Amino acid sequence: MRDELETLYLTTYAAVVRFLYRKVWDADRAEDLAQEVFVRAMRHRPEKPRAWVFAVAANLARDEARSAIRRRKHLTLLTNEPTQRRQVEPDGEENVEHDEKMEKVRAALAELSQRDREVLLLWDAGLSYPEIAEQSGLAVGAVGTTLARARKRLIEAHDRNELERKRAHAAHS
Amino acid sequence: MPHIPDPMRHIPEEELHAYLDQALSRSQCVEIEHHLADCRPCRAERDGIAALRDRTTALLVAAAPRRIRPMPYNQLSAAHLERASRRGRRFRTAAWAASMVMALGLGWGLSQWSASSVPESSEVTAPLIVATVPAGNPVAPVARNPAPARTVSGTPGSTPTAAPLPPRPATSSLTSLGGTASTTEPVLSGLWRTVTWSDTVAPRSEWVPRVEGVPVVQVKMRQDSEGGRPITLVTQQLANGEMISTVEGPATDVAELLSQQSGQSASAELQDMQASPHLPDPTGARPSTGRGAPRTLAIFGSAPSDSLKAFMLRVK
Numbered sequence: 001m002r003d004e005l006e007t008l009y010l011t012t013y014a015a016v017v018r019f020l021y022r023k024v025w026d027a028d029r030a031e032d033l034a035q036e037v038f039v040r041a042m043r044h045r046p047e048k049p050r051a052w053v054f055a056v057a058a059n060l061a062r063d064e065a066r067s068a069i070r071r072r073k074h075l076t077l078l079t080n081e082p083t084q085r086r087q088v089e090p091d092g093e094e095n096v097e098h099d100e101k102m103e104k105v106r107a108a109l110a111e112l113s114q115r116d117r118e119v120l121l122l123w124d125a126g127l128s129y130p131e132i133a134e135q136s137g138l139a140v141g142a143v144g145t146t147l148a149r150a151r152k153r154l155i156e157a158h159d160r161n162e163l164e165r166k167r168a169h170a171a172h173s
Numbered sequence: 174m175p176h177i178p179d180p181m182r183h184i185p186e187e188e189l190h191a192y193l194d195q196a197l198s199r200s201q202c203v204e205i206e207h208h209l210a211d212c213r214p215c216r217a218e219r220d221g222i223a224a225l226r227d228r229t230t231a232l233l234v235a236a237a238p239r240r241i242r243p244m245p246y247n248q249l250s251a252a253h254l255e256r257a258s259r260r261g262r263r264f265r266t267a268a269w270a271a272s273m274v275m276a277l278g279l280g281w282g283l284s285q286w287s288a289s290s291v292p293e294s295s296e297v298t299a300p301l302i303v304a305t306v307p308a309g310n311p312v313a314p315v316a317r318n319p320a321p322a323r324t325v326s327g328t329p330g331s332t333p334t335a336a337p338l339p340p341r342p343a344t345s346s347l348t349s350l351g352g353t354a355s356t357t358e359p360v361l362s363g364l365w366r367t368v369t370w371s372d373t374v375a376p377r378s379e380w381v382p383r384v385e386g387v388p389v390v391q392v393k394m395r396q397d398s399e400g401g402r403p404i405t406l407v408t409q410q411l412a413n414g415e416m417i418s419t420v421e422g423p424a425t426d427v428a429e430l431l432s433q434q435s436g437q438s439a440s441a442e443l444q445d446m447q448a449s450p451h452l453p454d455p456t457g458a459r460p461s462t463g464r465g466a467p468r469t470l471a472i473f474g475s476a477p478s479d480s481l482k483a484f485m486l487r488v489k
Contacts, residue, residue, distance in 0.1 A: 006246050013243045018236075027238035035244060035252070042253040101235035109236065124233045129196040144187035144196065148222075151190070151229045158232060 008049050009038050015125045016057050022121055023061035025106060033060045051131045054122060058135065108158035116150035123147055184208060184215045189222045365393045365406070382421035382470055383407040384484045390416065395426075402468075404430070417474030417481065419488060427469035 016037060021030035037057050046052035109117055115136060122132045123143075133140040184192075184205055191197050192205050209216050369392075383389060387409040394403040404422025411417060420427055472485050 009243070009246050009249070014241045017238060017241045018233075021238050022233070022236050027240075030238060031241070035249060038249055039253045039256065042250065043257065095239065098235065098239060102237075105232045105236040108232070120229070120233075123194065124230065129191065129194070144191035144194070147194070148187045148190045151225050154232065155225060155228055 005038070005041055005045070005049060008041075008053065012050060012053060012126070013038070016053060019054060019121055019125045020057050020061055022106075022109065023058075024064050029064070033057065033064065036060060048131075051127065051134060054125060054127060054131075055135050058118070104158060104161060107161055108154050111157040112150055112153055116146060116153060119143060119146045120150040120154065183212065184218070186218065186222065189215075189219050190226070193219070193223055193226055365395045368392050368394055381405060381407060382419045382488060384409055384417065384419065384472070384487050386487070387411060387417070387484075395422075406430075411474075411476065415475050417472060417476060417484060419470070419472045421470045422468060424467040424469040427471055431471055431473070 013034060016034045017027075017030050020033045021027060024030055024033070034057065037053055037060065040056055041049060041053055044052070109120075112120065115138075119132055119136055119138070122135060127135070129140050129143045132138070132143050136143075136146075138146060188197075188205065192202060197205070209219060381392065382405055389407055390410050391408040393406045393408075395406075396403050402422070404420065404426045406418055406420045408416055408418045420430060422430075470488065472481055472488065474481060474484075476484075
């Protein structure tokens with residue numbers, strides 16, 4: 001019989017990686033941090049594991065941003081490890097397209113306020129309104145308002161950037 | 174979520190977001206659905222928000238790693254166990270190190286305590302070591318007078334000299350006074366004169382009572398009222414910063430100085446000392462301080478009495 005944490009790991013790991021990726025913008029590092037989150041969960045055995053996992057993930061991502069230089073050194077060490085499991089994939093056409101889309105979304109997310117971005121990412125990770133409220137410090141009733149604003153601003157920023165890119169492309173050609 | 178009592182009121186935007194996010198209670202959903210059935214603008218608003226929501230989701234999907242490869246749970250669990258084991262080893266090592274440090278600290282503390290508690294009285298109360306010489310020669314090179322070990326010898330009426338004296342019978346005594354003086358700064362009365370070292374030694378070529386090898390800080394002298402050799406007080410500083418003082422002069426003057434310095438208990442012991450055959454006649458009104466009168470050499474300071482005794486033996 002699977003324990004609660006194992007079930008959470010199987011159902012939530014990908015969401016945690018995505019949540020972290022949208023903060024650190026490095027796939028390998030996001031997976032490292034996600035594993036760290038679940039190893040910590042095994043030690044602490046939290047009462048509300050799903051909310052706890054995302055709270056710890058957010059903290060780790062914050063620490064990560066604060067120590068960017070140290071992180072680069074650590075990544076260098078990891079890259080040199082012989083047990084490195086990841087392989088560099090060739091950049092095919094599909095991957096290039098994915099990267100372009102990703103960069104656009106990254107730019108649009110960067111235009112949101114920190115609170116709007118956090119609430120939006122937590123909602124996308126599958127947290128409920130009360131869980132988002134607890135983690136972000138908002139009232140439950142304010143989560144819908146924040147989400148409404150965040151969604152609108154994300155789409156607006158994305159469409160505006162896209163329009164500017166097209167105009168710049170047209171001007172060049 | 175707020176209740177919607179008025180069926181004619183349009184549904185706020187954030188409530189439609191919450192409705193589509195399935196964040197409302199069942200009864201709230203029923204109320205919204207009733208309203209939507211009768212309100213075209215709200216239905217249009219709902220469709221717009223649903224499209225916005227879908228677009229947001231589609232954009233965020235693009236902002237994700239191309240592949241996510243979860244480590245098998247048992248591997249992750251093994252990593253956790255390995256880390257816990259490492260932590261346990263670190264904790265045990267730290268606990269061992271802490272216990273060693275504690276044991277060493279305790280040992281050191283106890284040794285300090287015992288060192289400070291046993292000789293405390295002698296350190297704090299500035300014990301006095303007094304060598305009594307029956308007559309004027311205070312030169313007592315004990316190193317050259319090996320037996321008895323704690324005896325300073327002297328000859329009545331002899332002239333002070335730096336030359337070594339031949340061993341003599343033990344005619345003087347070395348006494349430790351458990352005085353109560355709380356300071357090494359002597360209490361001086363009378364006309365004392367501070368003199369430089371060259372003034373002290375060069376013109377007179379006289380012996381100055383002091384512990385060899387210890388820096389001299391100050392030399393003070395008080396002229397004898399009858400024109401005899403003065404009473405000399407030499408203050409020296411030990412390596413630990415403490416001061417010791419060596420005083421040499423007519424026995425009565427030194428006794429008086431020491432009694433001022435030591436308080437009553439020392440005075441009582443000095444009284445006992447004065448009863449000894451090496452000191453002036455206790456029955457006399459005032460002992461003579463001229464040549465041939467008994468002289469006393471004393472050393473005192475804020476140091477263990479054993480140390481002062483050792484210094485006394487080094488006095489030249």
